[in-house]
Amino acid sequence: MLALASENKNVRKSSEDWLPVKNIENSTIITYGNNKVSGVKITPKNIFILDDSSQNSVLISLKNFYNMIDFEFWLVVADRPVDISIYISQLQLELNSTPNQAIRKLILQDIEKCNTFINNNVVDTEYYFLFKEKDDDKLQKKIRLLINGLATCGLNAKQVSNDDLRVILDNFLNGGQTTEFGTVIPV
Secondary structure (H helix, E strand, O other), X not given: OHHHHHHHHOOOOOHHHHOOXXXXXXXXXXXXXXXXXXXXXXXXXXXXXXXXXHHHHHHHHHHHHHHXXXXXXXXXXXXXXXXXXXXXXHHHHHHHHOOOHHHHHHXXXXXXXXXXXXXXXXXXXXXXXXXXXXXXXXXXHHXXXXXXXXHHOOOOEEEOOHHHHHHHHHHHHHXXXXXXXXXXXXX
16 A cells, blocks of 8 residues: 555646546537636737727727626637748749749748748737626526627627637646647547
């Protein structure tokens, strides 16, 4: 019995071992307590390019929206690496088929700029409202409430996807570094 106890002390656990995540499915994180964590992803909008009156209108709408929410929620900000590989491929195809030297020069400049983004680990910042709920009907009602409330503020939102939830967990567990090992993968 003593040998068994000393062996257990040497077992190293990862952060994920402490999280109650059972699975990710249907745009929700299922916990071992049968809670479901879901929410909405907000499309970013730079209100600071708007005139003062429009800025104030958005800020007042957001204040009213926050005061309307009558359940616990988390406002989460997560960085996601920008994947511009398809765009670079399209530029390369265009470069190969364009005989005009001036256009080729512009395309090469775009490719250089893309490579700068890749080399500097450019990320998109994404914003989420998350909450937990056991009942599926209440969960969907809260999602509709958040989407409609944000729409009144002039913001677009949609229900999170399984991929969004994995990105959030990757950010939490791995400091934003996407990994292929040790991440939460549905079984």
